[in-house]
Amino acid sequence: MNIHLFQLGLLGTNCYLLQKDGEALVIDPGGDPQxxxxxxxxxNLKLQAILLTHAHFDHIGGVETLREKTEAPVYLHEKESSWLTDPSLNGSEFFQVGTIxxxxxxxYSIKPGxxxxxxxxxxxFHTPGHSPGSVSFWFEEKDVLFAGDTLFRQGIGRTDLxxxxxxxxxxxIQEHILSLPEETxxxxGHGPATQVGEEKRTNSFLI
Known part of the structure; x- marks a missing residue:
């Protein structure tokens, strides 16, 4: 599985394109769908699905165009089922960045498991806290986790929203992320990648 990273949209949100056997998944297309x-x-990839770690405005700006162009379904946790269509919930209205x-x-509603x-x-994994429907995607074969805005390198997601x-x-974080192998x-959702073991040892928010 190959991983392509794009920094898209108003806040340069990390969007990930996963490639395997001529197929693709997109995680958090925050903007610039082209x-x-x-x-x-x-x-020459066929998009199988658009996966959302959560539905804040900076993670969803490219969703509709990708869905229209590829006919790929969108997956989101049920606790944020109405956020995609409601700017007052997804934060675009709150941050006054226009209607997103x-x-x-x-x-589809994406469920843990x-x-x-x-x-x-x-x-x-259902990893709420930054938002009620936040989820993380763990690809065990590659030993990688896509954590959205739950955990950052030397930081954690904001909770004042x-x-x-x-x-x-x-x-x-403790139950679902720090319990993974340290080399994961x-x-x-923003900034550089990190590893579970590094965050266990050095993340001041978790020590």
């Missing part, structure tokens, strides 16, 4: 579409075209929304809700989509197999909760976030690479 960038992702061009990469898929260059590699989709014309329709997610196609084992999933197989096309050539990809992965585990979904509506529906955020600090204690819940710390519990999510964590790909966050």
């Amino acid at each position: 960038t992702v579409l061009q990469k898929m075209q260059e590699n 929304s989709t014309s329709q809700s997610a196609d 084992h999933h197989k989509i096309g050539s990809f197999t992965f585990e979904v 509506p529906f955020g909760d600090h204690e819940t976030l710390i519990q999510s 690479t964590v790909y966050p």
Whole structure:
């Protein structure tokens, strides 16, 4: 499995394009969908799904165009099922960055547990705290975790936004992320990648 990183949208949100056996998954297309579409075209990839770690505005700006162009379904946790279409919930209204929304809700509710989509197999963890429907995607075969805005290198997701909760976030990190093998690479929603072991030892928010 190959991983392509793009920094997209108003806040340069990390968007990940996963490539395997001529198929692709996209995680958190925050904007600039043509960038992702061009990469898929260059590699002759068929998009199987659009996975969202959560539905804050800076993670969803490219969703609708990708869905329309590829007919790939969108997956999102049920606790944020109405956020895609509601700027007052996804934060775009709160941050006054203009109306960012989709014309329709997610196609599927993503639930914790084992999933197989096309050539990809992965585990979904419900990791609330930054937002109530935040999830993380663990690809055990590659030993990588896509954590959204739950955990960053030397940091954690902010919890001062509506529906955020600090204690819940710390519990999510401890139960579902720090319990993974220390060599697991964590790909966050913003900033550089890190490893579980490094964050255990040096992240001041977790020590």
